[in-house]
Amino acid sequence: MSNFLIEFNNITKKFPRVIANDNVSFEIKKSSVHALLGENGAGKSTLVKILYGLLASDQGHINYNGDKLEISSPSEARQKGIGMVFQHFSLFESLTVRENLILGIDNKISYNDLKVQLEDISSKYNLPLDLDAPITSLSAGEKQRVEIVRILLQDPQLLIMDEPTSVLTPQEVENLFVTLNALVKEGRTILYITHKLEEVITICKEVTIMRNGKVIDSCSTSNQTAKTLATKMLGEKLDELKTDYTHVKNSINFSANNISCSFNDPFFTDLKNISFHVNVGEIFGIAGVAGNGQSELMDILVGENTKIDSGELVFNNKNIELLNPQKRRDLSIAFVPENRLGHSAVPELTLNENILLSQFPNNNFSKNGILNRNFIEKHAKNVINDFNVVTPGSDAKASSLSGGNLQKFVIGREISTKPKLLIISHPTWGIDAGAEHSIRESLISLSKNGTSIIVLSQDLDELIEITHRIAVIFDGKLSEPLNTKDVNITHLGLLMGGKNE
Amino acid sequence: MNKFIPTIISRPQSSNIMNIMVPIIAVLLTLLTGSIIFSLMGFSPLFALHTFFISPISNAYGVSELLVKATPLALIAIGLAFCFKNNIYNIGAEGQLTMGAIFGGGIGIYFHDTNGFWLLPLMIIGGAIGGALWGMIPALLKTKFNTNEILTSLMLVYVALLILDYLVVGPWKDPQGYSFPKTKPFSESGRMPLLFSGLRVHFGLIITLILIFFSWFIFSKTIFGFQLKVSGFSPTAARYAGFNQNTLVYLAFAICGAFAGIAGLSEVSGPIGLLYRDISPNYGFTAIIVAFLGRLHPIGIVFASLIIALTYLGAEDAQLFMQIPAAVGFVFQGLILFYLLGAELLVNFKLEFSK
Numbered sequence: 001m002s003n004f005l006i007e008f009n010n011i012t013k014k015f016p017r018v019i020a021n022d023n024v025s026f027e028i029k030k031s032s033v034h035a036l037l038g039e040n041g042a043g044k045s046t047l048v049k050i051l052y053g054l055l056a057s058d059q060g061h062i063n064y065n066g067d068k069l070e071i072s073s074p075s076e077a078r079q080k081g082i083g084m085v086f087q088h089f090s091l092f093e094s095l096t097v098r099e100n101l102i103l104g105i106d107n108k109i110s111y112n113d114l115k116v117q118l119e120d121i122s123s124k125y126n127l128p129l130d131l132d133a134p135i136t137s138l139s140a141g142e143k144q145r146v147e148i149v150r151i152l153l154q155d156p157q158l159l160i161m162d163e164p165t166s167v168l169t170p171q172e173v174e175n176l177f178v179t180l181n182a183l184v185k186e187g188r189t190i191l192y193i194t195h196k197l198e199e200v201i202t203i204c205k206e207v208t209i210m211r212n213g214k215v216i217d218s219c220s221t222s223n224q225t226a227k228t229l230a231t232k233m234l235g236e237k238l239d240e241l242k243t244d245y246t247h248v249k250n251s252i253n254f255s256a257n258n259i260s261c262s263f264n265d266p267f268f269t270d271l272k273n274i275s276f277h278v279n280v281g282e283i284f285g286i287a288g289v290a291g292n293g294q295s296e297l298m299d300i301l302v303g304e305n306t307k308i309d310s311g312e313l314v315f316n317n318k319n320i321e322l323l324n325p326q327k328r329r330d331l332s333i334a335f336v337p338e339n340r341l342g343h344s345a346v347p348e349l350t351l352n353e354n355i356l357l358s359q360f361p362n363n364n365f366s367k368n369g370i371l372n373r374n375f376i377e378k379h380a381k382n383v384i385n386d387f388n389v390v391t392p393g394s395d396a397k398a399s400s401l402s403g404g405n406l407q408k409f410v411i412g413r414e415i416s417t418k419p420k421l422l423i424i425s426h427p428t429w430g431i432d433a434g435a436e437h438s439i440r441e442s443l444i445s446l447s448k449n450g451t452s453i454i455v456l457s458q459d460l461d462e463l464i465e466i467t468h469r470i471a472v473i474f475d476g477k478l479s480e481p482l483n484t485k486d487v488n489i490t491h492l493g494l495l496m497g498g499k500n501e
Numbered sequence: 502m503n504k505f506i507p508t509i510i511s512r513p514q515s516s517n518i519m520n521i522m523v524p525i526i527a528v529l530l531t532l533l534t535g536s537i538i539f540s541l542m543g544f545s546p547l548f549a550l551h552t553f554f555i556s557p558i559s560n561a562y563g564v565s566e567l568l569v570k571a572t573p574l575a576l577i578a579i580g581l582a583f584c585f586k587n588n589i590y591n592i593g594a595e596g597q598l599t600m601g602a603i604f605g606g607g608i609g610i611y612f613h614d615t616n617g618f619w620l621l622p623l624m625i626i627g628g629a630i631g632g633a634l635w636g637m638i639p640a641l642l643k644t645k646f647n648t649n650e651i652l653t654s655l656m657l658v659y660v661a662l663l664i665l666d667y668l669v670v671g672p673w674k675d676p677q678g679y680s681f682p683k684t685k686p687f688s689e690s691g692r693m694p695l696l697f698s699g700l701r702v703h704f705g706l707i708i709t710l711i712l713i714f715f716s717w718f719i720f721s722k723t724i725f726g727f728q729l730k731v732s733g734f735s736p737t738a739a740r741y742a743g744f745n746q747n748t749l750v751y752l753a754f755a756i757c758g759a760f761a762g763i764a765g766l767s768e769v770s771g772p773i774g775l776l777y778r779d780i781s782p783n784y785g786f787t788a789i790i791v792a793f794l795g796r797l798h799p800i801g802i803v804f805a806s807l808i809i810a811l812t813y814l815g816a817e818d819a820q821l822f823m824q825i826p827a828a829v830g831f832v833f834q835g836l837i838l839f840y841l842l843g844a845e846l847l848v849n850f851k852l853e854f855s856k
Contacts, residue, residue: 304740326743335741342735349734356727357742369724399511 005030005189010060020046026208026218033190035204043213053077083151084160091135098131104150125182140266141172160191195289197226197497230493249280253452259311269293269476283453285467293476294456301423302335334419338426344410347399355380360417387412404435425456474498507852519848527840557814565700573764575806576709577788579716580760582797583753588733593654594761595785596661597632601762602769604631606776609687616690632762633755640754644747683777693771705767717799
């Protein structure tokens, strides 16, 4: 018997445009908490899905307890003793805790046995539960407890936890750590997926760091610091930067002052006192790992959410926090949200029709509510030509375009009217390198013509390439902005991992 | 392994010609399948199809009856298109129709001994207001309390029918009506003028055609029509565009209710001439099929209403002359819907067999 519970051997998994796992090999020791650390898109989820039987690897194999693991579904994984707690709970909200636990059990069990087992688990691992409470009435931490108990009922050897603390309060995090330690003492093994550096050092013995689908390092956490982990997670990015500051004027175009917004929902991140400003002609980047409040902030900046608790948005000395997106467009502010299909464009509609989604003053798409088709079509054709959108024509459906071409079309639609402010989220997410390059070029040239741009992105390379200043959002709070030209990658990494020196 | 199971692949662009051909192909395939069914039942297919589809409309009276039935179906269906395009599932048009008949008909009963050119327009406006107000109830519940409009609009149908019931056996009962549950007849100027003497087809047809043209204009030429469409496909995109979705819900329900209300009024002031219990043979529900069969498009709805009206007439004739149950009409409705949806899928997607 080896002392490794899991050995990943040369796991490779390719998707159409990316290699999600590139020859991944590392081992997980028995009865330890092993961290899997990496940015979004580093390949953590893909690897875990392969381990849990949700995906099949293209090459390589996994050894489990020294034997080759051959599973094709999560239920087989559970039978072998592999359990997983997902980031998003899969509980029946209207049923009670007891009913949810019974539903989750694969094999039959008598009611009394279940009760005995539950009491045993609850006391042993610090997991108190009120069996008769309906799930809806529970806090996020309590729901997670139900999920963990449900898996422990099957007596797993390996417990996979996907970003378990992302929905928990600090007190709940403490309780979770007590539970995890008790589980490890019992001889169980935990694979702990996270991007939070602090947690890796507090709770995990070993850590494997992934970046761009590859294992960067697999080591003990004892001789690591948040700083060294951050560097490994993000890599040494471009050190010589040629950010051009000459066209940035010293006058404020837009500012967000003390924006706070709470949602009372475990899957939303509350925003806490967010303040920043953007100068005329400046590109301002907001970095951060997904799920730290970016989409919540984006909704407020676009005007899809105007119900903020406090704070103000000021554009050209005018308060705009209560205006809807169309009224903000009337002031010459343009928006590109992250999701193309169904948000910034409607896939079922033609490109002509998609042009109409965002109307700016003086583009004459309609008069007294009646559409001017010729004008709309002309504009759509201009966008297609100017931004090299590959499409059979302006009457093709948006869904027929590739991601990159649709993104070029959407960005073209927004910037062809020369807005004074552009707010854009993940401009090059999920698109090919050629389109990526041309989109970044057009953003830079737009800023040179005096447009201020706010870019929210998880892609640090992108932010470093195009922005003038960068701030980091973590858990709904925005850091002090740094000048991109003297930004320090380790420092950024620490901020993204929630460690502020 | 899955060699014989094709994958469905989206076509980059659907052919315009095929788009127009879809309903025609669907009707032809329906006739073909219908003939096979009839010959299996032992009837000559030609005779059966003739009885079903030709003889009901082989004279002016038949055509007029077809139009009488198609008029409310088309008018309600085009109103429903405002809701369905916006992904609002208003299935309570029957109730909105009933409320329109009560409001408009109530005016007719109040002025039963008065004549004047103003009476019919007043009744039509009353019908529209009655239907619209009834439609606004589920809209209000949806926007304020996030209730499901399918349930509320459906339940309100029964409320409206019971109100009508109460009125015709209670306060509005005709004192000279020998205790029948019906009201006094409307005066002559409270009736829809007939278009041809001796035939039942009435002015409601003209109103319907005008409103269908109006709807076509809204759908294809205005920002409002565009907003309905976007909000139906993707509420998130509609929010991004800055459309006020609550306003869209109210407007769609109000327009649909008003159209159904006018349809109800033109039934009672057209062929019927007074209020009683069974003013509508479920036109409000059948119109849901018409709306989808017509693919929510004004011209499609015109044809769909004629086809569905014909299956009703044809089923009656088939029962009379061939002694087969009138329910065979539903078989034809089902076949048309099946072939139409199938053909529509193939216009937008293609099947590819893996090699």
